[in-house]
Amino acid sequence: MKAVAVKPKTQNSVHLVEMDKPSVSDIKDGRGVLVEVLRVGACGTDREINNGEYGVAPPGFDFLVLGHENLGRVVEVGENVKELRPGDYVVATVRRPGTSIYDTIGEQDFTTDDEYFERGISRLHGYMAEFYSESSDFLVKIPPKIVEIAILLEPLSIIEKGLKQASDIQERLKIWHPKTAAVLGTGSVGLLASMALSLRGYEVHGFGRDKREGYLNAELVEAVGGTYDSTAELTIPDSVKKYGEYDLIFECTGYSPIVFDAMQALNQNGVLILSSVTGGSRTVDAVPADKINQQFVLGNRVMFGTVNANREHFEGGVKDLALCEAMYAGWLGRMLTHKVEGLDNYARVFEILNNAGGFKAIKTYFEVSKI
């Protein structure tokens, strides 16, 4: 079968490989599932791996099959799989257990291991292939009615985890009725965060660099009841004068200096969620350290980082996708801006990823096989 792979740590090494078709018996305890890949999303992570910034090949291989955002159809199940049957639609989770105590209880998204196992990213082949086999434990069933937009489940799982962590942390307050949220960054993660916060009843304020006029992402934030402002016209500190301080801020711009603005835009008892993986070496001058520190202390404010997601967050994401379709029919489909047919056309996918702004791409994905 065909797959799209890179030579890890080598710039622009994306290429097609020919591999053996996997089989249910690859998973030894009878819990194996053979899945036909229907769609695979591509994102900044794939771009950065192809840039040679990170990515690790599985043991015994000198290449890594890319792809972590996935949707597939069950072809065959092992004798101990009762919860799935051929024809079911599934999305697989990404990280697999390592050795820390968190990994042993199914919370590998909280691993303290230095080396971790993520399909399509680190030490395990990904889903940019015609088939994959996996333990049923890591497959989440997709209702047929939302299959068309289910490629968004993996990116949404990251937000589900962040919001779950925020609500777990805020249990310290006994009562917390957050009303307003700011979402910094309105790429695919920011849009899904805006949607998820809107579904939870927040007044949502989205911020991006682009001007509002003619910007699809801005239109989408507004379509779920939010506001959109370009930070070129309204800075985060100025937005507080307009909208008030935020009970929750979700940061997903990829631009770390904005975090210090966000820290100062938080309401009392508010929570700031950081989700950008910023691999650069930026520093910031003139941070009002005393002021920020005092605000955090006197206002019981919280800031935390979040990464990855576990099964529970994927399952929560399925519910939000279904609810979003019920409330804002067609909204998620509008995020799927760039479909590329066939794994052979991987060069096209990376052309779009490398110039997402120019292509006005929100979500780019392969259609590997028809739904």
Ligand SMILES: [Zn+2]
């Ligand atoms: Zn991704």
